[in-house]
Amino acid sequence: MKGIVYKSTGSWYTVKSEDGDFYECRIKGKFRIKGIKSTNPVAVGDHVIFEVENADEKTIGIITEIEDRKNYIVRKSVKLSKQTHIIASNLDQVFLLVTIKNPKTYTIFIDRFLVTAEAYDIPAILLFNKIDSYDEDELLEVKYLAALYRKIGYTCIGISATTGKNVDKVKELMIGKTSMFSGNSGVGKSTLINALEPSLKIKTTEISEQHLQGQHTTTFAEMFDLSFDAQIIDTPGIRGFGIFDMEKDEIGDYFPEFFKLKGGCKFNNCLHLDEPKCAVKEALENDEVAWSRYKSYVQMVTGDDDTYRIDIFEKP
Numbered sequence: 001m002k003g004i005v006y007k008s009t010g011s012w013y014t015v016k017s018e019d020g021d022f023y024e025c026r027i028k029g030k031f032r033i034k035g036i037k038s039t040n041p042v043a044v045g046d047h048v049i050f051e052v053e054n055a056d057e058k059t060i061g062i063i064t065e066i067e068d069r070k071n072y073i074v075r076k077s078v079k080l081s082k083q084t085h086i087i088a089s090n091l092d093q094v095f096l097l098v099t100i101k102n103p104k105t106y107t108i109f110i111d112r113f114l115v116t117a118e119a120y121d122i123p124a125i126l127l128f129n130k131i132d133s134y135d136e137d138e139l140l141e142v143k144y145l146a147a148l149y150r151k152i153g154y155t156c157i158g159i160s161a162t163t164g165k166n167v168d169k170v171k172e173l174m175i176g177k178t179s180m181f182s183g184n185s186g187v188g189k190s191t192l193i194n195a196l197e198p199s200l201k202i203k204t205t206e207i208s209e210q211h212l213q214g215q216h217t218t219t220f221a222e223m224f225d226l227s228f229d230a231q232i233i234d235t236p237g238i239r240g241f242g243i244f245d246m247e248k249d250e251i252g253d254y255f256p257e258f259f260k261l262k263g264g265c266k267f268n269n270c271l272h273l274d275e276p277k278c279a280v281k282e283a284l285e286n287d288e289v290a291w292s293r294y295k296s297y298v299q300m301v302t303g304d305d306d307t308y309r310i311d312i313f314e315k316p
C-alpha cells in the first residue's frame with residue numbers, strides 16, 4: 001500500500017494510506033536508506049510503500065520502501081557530533097512569520113531563512129504579522145520590507161493572527177498543499193494556526209506541554225490535515241531551519257537578485273566582496289540591490305559557518 005508519514009516517534013511511524021486510514025508502522029530490518037545519511041531513515045512527509053503486518057492487527061504495518069523526496073529539511077545537532085536528522089520532507093511551501101516588534105525580526109534572520117529555503121528548493125512566503133499593533137512608523141517599515149522582498153520575487157502579506165486580517169489570503173495559498181510555519185518565538189505561529197483551524201488548538205497545547213515536561217529530548221515533527229484541504233507540518237521547538245555543506249561560492253546563488261546578475265561580474269568565481277568589476281556591487285551602488293540583503297550576504301560568506309547554520313535551531 002502507498003501512504004504518507006504523518007508522525008514519527010523513534011521506531012514507530014504513523015502512516016496515512018491513500019484510503020485515509022492510519023497505520024502504525026515500523027521499518028524492515030533490511031530497509032535500505034536512500035539519499036543522505038541521517039539518524040532517522042524515514043521522516044514526516046515521506047511517501048512510503050508499506051505492507052500490513054498480519055491480518056489480525058489491521059492497523060500495524062511495515063514500511064518497505066520510501067519514494068524519492070522532492071525536498072527535505074534537516075537539523076544538525078551540535079551536541080551529537082553533528083549528526084543529521086531529517087525533520088520533514090516533501091514540503092510545498094514554507095511561511096516565515098515576521099514581526100517588527102514583540103519580538104523584532106532582524107533582516108539577517110529573514111535572509112538566512114530565505115537562503116536555506118532556496119537551497120532546499122522550497123518556495124517561501126513572508127507573513128508580516130501583528131499589523132494591528134503597529135504605529136505609523138512601524139507600518140512604514142512593513143511596507144518597506146514587503147516591497148523589498150516582493151521585488152526579489154517573494155510573496156509578502158501583512159496579516160493579523162489575532163484580528164484575522166488577511167488570514168483568508170493565507171488559507172487560499174495553502175489549499176492543496178503541505179505547508180510549514182516558521183519564525184522566532186513569539187511571532188504568532190500558534191495564534192495563526194489556531195486562527196486557520198481552531199480545532200487544532202488542543203493538539204498544539206498537548207505538544208508544547210509534553211515538551212515542557214522534557215519527555216522528548218528530540219523534537220518530533222507532525223503532519224496535520226486541516227479542514228480546507230491543506231496539510232501543515234508542525235515542528236515544535238524549531239523556529240527555522242538550517243543548511244550545511246554549503247560552499248561559500250554557492251551562497252550568492254541563493255540570493256535570487258544576485259543570481260540574476262551572474263555572469264555580469266568580471267570573475268566568474270566572484271564572491272562579490274572586494275573583487276573589481278563586480279555586477280552585484282554595481283547594482284548595490286545603483287540601489288538595485290538592497291543594502292540589508294548585501295549585508296546579510298557578507299555576514300553569511302565571511303561569518304563562522306556554524307553560527308549561521310545552526311543558531312536558528314537553538315531552543316530558548
Ligand SMILES: Nc1nc2c(ncn2[C@@H]2O[C@H](COP(=O)(O)OP(=O)(O)OP(=O)(O)O)[C@@H](O)[C@H]2O)c(=O)[nH]1
Nearest residue numbers: 129130133160161162184185186187188189190191
Ligand atoms: N497584537 C497581536 N498580537 C499577536 C498576534 N499574533 C500573535 N500575537 C500575540 O503574540 C504572542 C505570541 O504568540 P504565539 O502564537 O504564542 O507565538 P509563537 O510564534 O507560536 O511562539 P512560540 O510558541 O514561542 O514559538 C501571544 O501573546 C499572541 O496573542 C497579532 O496578530 N497581533
Ligand SMILES: [Zn+2]
Nearest residue numbers: 265270272278
Ligand atoms: Zn561579483
